[in-house]
Amino acid sequence: MVFNRNLKNQTTQATQVKTIRVVGDRAAGKTTYLTALACLSGDDPDSPVKRVVAMGEETENLVRKAKDCLDSKQEISPNVYGDGIEKSYVFKIEFKEKSLPFSYPTVLGIQCKDYPGEFFCDLKDKNNPELLEKYIKDCVEATGILLLLDGTARRDGYYTDCIREFLIQLDRSSSQNAIPNRRVAIALTKCDREELWIHRDSPRDKIMARFQGVNGQLQNLKYIHVDYFATSAFGMLGNEYEISNSTVERTDDSGTRAIIKESNSRLWRPFGLVEPIYWLYTGKRY
Template sequence: MGNIRVIGPRSSGKTTYLAALAYQPAKASRKNNNFQIQALNDDTRKLAEKAEGIIVEAASLEPSITQVRTIDDLAVYSFNIEVKNRFSKEKLTLAVRDYPGEIFDELEHGSSNPLHQEFIDECLTKDVSGCLILLTEWKQGTDKTYSRVLQRFTELMNSHDRANDLRLAVAMSKCERGELWPGRLDPEIDLFDVHLPKTKSILKDKIPAKNLHFYAISTFGVLGRNNPRPNRIEEWGTDGRNSVLRDPNRWQPYGLISPLYWLSTGKRMRYDA
């Protein structure tokens, strides 16, 4: 089983991303014959039950950070993913856990919160094969912030003896946005070089090339090949303003599976599923 951790700042789309994975069996897998997803445990099945509300109705997912007392309070989402290549099928079993955005945000200056340190220690244990890092902003100053956070994260990887064997899939999330969508095909060059060059430089300098890849992810996708408007609108949900699908019947997410596949196997997919 590949143990994957999802980290990123607040509002980077971590919860929605996992909800979309859980929602796939009911929706997207019918349209995409390249992969099939099956929920394996109660946490994942409960997420699947709530996923439509999260993606379509702007509902929130509990527990929030205020309700988490130990690492065991965080759900582990387990999936079977069957990936169909041209002449073969490959089955992956993944256990995915995401951390509250506060953990990522506080890496910049450090935190005295022992619970947050427990999260980081768990994230960097030897049985974790890789981390999916979701980044979403590029406004002025964000590149400096992200670079400082990831500089600190690489230092922690080194102190936990994970500098040479932990894979990092670094993704620009919410890439359905008009400024980002054209760059999704080569995100390292067309997204990270353009919008987050210092962040990319830190990672390239600290992480072995075989353990680092850059991705673009769009949980919501666009309305169609000839209509590249984001298939996303903002709605007010139970925990504030959230993104939801504009047209559920046209839902075609982009890049959900590819980083998980690489984190688990070390191999690149032929397409961005």
């Protein structure tokens, strides 16, 4: 698939659009992640990303509404369960010239869906079988899955069961012929928080240690590849002594609710947002 005719004026026709589903528990940070992605500034000299363009009305609306919430220091409202399958958000991600190794793609087109978190819980609890089946089927059709986990949540056993069930179902519903290189990126969100910031360079170890039950399961998967990432939609403030760009509103076993401190693009520096998408799209890390 390439960008369709409505979007043709905004990009080259040759950019292939790949589909990605963003899944995770309620309040894992899915909508904030997509918003931060759309607002990503190309000013960071250390980042290869030149710009991200939110394409089409639906994407622009999502981003505008969510950005208004961030600017007025409010949380973004959750999605309604059952929604999320029909709505797609399209982004074009461009990279700076010569910032990536030769032969690496420098423009990506992705079409995302922002699933409601109830889907994630239902995997374990086996509630709403019809909806669950619909979501799994929809995931099977995607090129890549971005599974977001709030690393500050204290529900390791529960999450392990959900992740394991998700990967088993996805693997079972996939076949070699469908999408041969299906990838699942597991990303810890909110890595601006102190307890996660120290693990930002070793998300695999952190995730494996926390969700031990998933490890064994991964060896048995036939059709999917998994990799690990650390992300923060809010990022850090300051240079020498970096502090989280968030004010915690509430924190308990289900994770952290927080408000961004600075949403001004000069100060707001999210991190790790594009890496998992790049890997899902290309199979390469940069």
